[in-house]
Amino acid sequence: xxxxxxxxxxxxxxxxxxxxxxxxxxxxxxxxxxxxxxxxxxxxxxxxxxxxxxxxxxxxxxxxxxxxxxxxxxxxxxxxxxxxxxxxxxxxxxxxxxxxxxxxxxxxxxxxxxxxxxxxxxxxxxxxxxxxxxxxxxxxxxxxxxxxxxxxxxxxxxxxxxxxxxxxxxxxxxxxxxxxxxxxxxxxxxxxxxxxxxxxxxxxxxxxxxxxxxxxxxxxxxxxxxxxxxxxxxxxxxxxxxxxxxxxxxxxxxxxxxxxxxxxxxxxxxxxxxxxxxxxxxxxxxxxxxxxxxxxxxxxxxxxxxxxxxxxxxxxxxxxxxxxxxxxxxxxxxxxxxxxxxxxxxxxxxxxxxxxxxxxxxxxxxxxxxxxxxxxxxxxxxxxxxxxxxxxxxxxxxxxxxxxxxxxxxxxxxx
Numbered sequence: 562x563x564x565x566x567x568x569x570x571x572x573x574x575x576x577x578x579x580x581x582x583x584x585x586x587x588x589x590x591x592x593x594x595x596x597x598x599x600x601x602x603x604x605x606x607x608x609x610x611x612x613x614x615x616x617x618x619x620x621x622x623x624x625x626x627x628x629x630x631x632x633x634x635x636x637x638x639x640x641x642x643x644x645x646x647x648x649x650x651x652x653x654x655x656x657x658x659x660x661x662x663x664x665x666x667x668x669x670x671x672x673x674x675x676x677x678x679x680x681x682x683x684x685x686x687x688x689x690x691x692x693x694x695x696x697x698x699x700x701x702x703x704x705x706x707x708x709x710x711x712x713x714x715x716x717x718x719x720x721x722x723x724x725x726x727x728x729x730x731x732x733x734x735x736x737x738x739x740x741x742x743x744x745x746x747x748x749x750x751x752x753x754x755x756x757x758x759x760x761x762x763x764x765x766x767x768x769x770x771x772x773x774x775x776x777x778x779x780x781x782x783x784x785x786x787x788x789x790x791x792x793x794x795x796x797x798x799x800x801x802x803x804x805x806x807x808x809x810x811x812x813x814x815x816x817x818x819x820x821x822x823x824x825x826x827x828x829x830x831x832x833x834x835x836x837x838x839x840x841x842x843x844x845x846x847x848x849x850x851x852x853x854x855x856x857x858x859x860x861x862x863x864x865x866x867x868x869x870x871x872x873x874x875x876x877x878x879x880x881x882x883x884x885x886x887x888x889x890x891x892x893x894x895x896x897x898x899x900x901x902x903x904x905x906x907x908x909x910x911x912x913x914x915x916x917x918x919x920x921x922x923x924x925x926x927x928x929x930x931x932x933x934x935x936x937x938x939x940x941x942x943x944x945x946x947x948x949x950x951x952x953x954x955x956x957x958x959x960x961x962x963x964x965x966x967x968x969x970x971x972x973x974x975x976x
Contacts, residue, residue, distance in 0.1 A: 565668050567666045568666050569668070569889075570616060570665075570670055571601075571638075571673065572603075572607040572608060572610065572671070572672050573639070573640050573703075574640055574642075574675075575674040575678050575704065576675070576705065577635035577636045577640060578703055578705050580719075580867075580874050581636055581716075584701050585630055586628065587880060587881065589622075589627060591887060595890050597890050598669060600620070601619040602617060602619065602667070603616060603638045604617075604638060605617065606640060607641035608681055616973070621972040629965065629966065632964075634864075634865035635865045637967060642677075645681050648687075648691075658685060658688075665976055669889050670685065670699070672685075672699075675703060676709060677922070679700045679921045679922075680922045683917035686698035699894070700897035700920070701898055702881060702897055702898060703717050705750065706751060710915075711919060711920050712897075712901075712913075712915065713910060714910075714950055716878035718757075718950065719873055720870040722760030722947055723870070724862070724869050725761055725859065726764045726767070727764075728862075732745060732857065733764065733769040736799060741798075742794065742799065742852050744853070744854045745855050745856075747761065747771065747801065748806055748859065749761065749803055749804065750806055750864075751806060753807055756927060759776060759939050762774060762943060763947060770801070770803075774938050775803070775804045775936075776932065777926075778932060781809060787849050790846060791850055816841065816842070817841060819845075839857055841856075867964070870955035870956065871952065872953025880912065893914060895918075896915060896916060897915045897916075898913075899912070900912065908949035908952075927943070
């Protein structure tokens with residue numbers, strides 16, 4: 562395929578992670594080194610920044626600050642939850658994007674995000690093709706939820722899993738200080754897929770984890786939950802329970818709705834706002850058992866804990882961004898970069914390309930065979946899958962005992 566000369570633009574979308582900026586570093590550093598790419602832009606707040614012609618000239622950034630992106634959490638460019646309508650229903654945004662792309666001669670578009678972001682990427686790719694404007698579009702995977710279809714795992718998951726397992730181990734020790742009984746409920750993110758909550762099983766593998774784990778993949782039965790908790794409490798006077806925020810009963814109702822109106826609120830993509838589950842379950846258990854019960858919501862802390870980052874995760878996030886650029890320059894378009902695990906005993910993942918049409922809005926859940934028969938824990942198959950993803954130490958450099966994160970100049974691009 563002939564060389565395509567033009568500018569590249571990169572945007573971040575959806576929830577932040579510990580390593581989304583590592584992918585940004587991979588895109589920026591590789592794009593700046595490519596002769597076919599004439600300018601490199603970073604969109605402020607994802608697709609909205611392009612629509613509003615608000616993006617940065619990444620060639621103006623200090624190389625050291627660019628390197629620090631690898632260990633800087635959250636979205637350095639700013640993120641967004643903005644849903645593009647279908648072009649056949651309303652093509653206003655698409656025409657505006659095409660206008661901006663032409664004005665800046667943007668021929669390479671890289672978008673970093675999860676399910677909804679890949680849908681956005683797919684829609685833009687298809688519209689550019691239909692418009693006859695040559696622009697190579699590549700999705701860069703990102704989600705702590707680890708639910709993107711077609712890839713072995715997603716950058717962001719390994720570091721979040723490591724934080725959850727580590728924090729659970731610390732809570733385990735804290736909850737066993739006193740000689741009195743106590744039940745601890747840990748609420749972990751996960752709307753429809755339980756990958757994050759399952760990572761608490763890594764703490765159990767190390768000997769200091771939850772007694773019971775409940776995932777969205779299994780319909781939640783309140784009576785069964787109370788009985789299982791009570792049984793463990795009677796035996797050992799201490800119980801730690803990990804629950805996904807998105808667990809639902811057999812009728813599809815979120816358990817968090819049992820005690821809150823929060824789940825009635827919707828975001829731009831129509832997703833219910835979840836939270837308060839730990840408190841709801843803690844109150845129910847206190848009433849049923851009479852025990853001291855503590856509910857702990859990990860909340861935002863689990864997303865951007867770069868201080869306990871996985872080096873494997875950081876390196877793979879960077880590689881995903883880097884390879885997205887290389888493939889695009891080679892002529893590939895309309896794909897998301899993904900990972901395929903090598904079958905050899907030693908962990909190794911190879912890069913593969915997945916059609917955006919296939920990956921957009923498709924969720925990957927934990928296989929039922931990785932969950933124990935009782936539906937309240939994980940087995941060795943999950944441990945074998947997740948353990949390699951949390952390996953290696955990645956921490957930001959320290960200044961005065963505190964992490965030194967990247968400080969970008971964010972020089973606005975002009976035309």
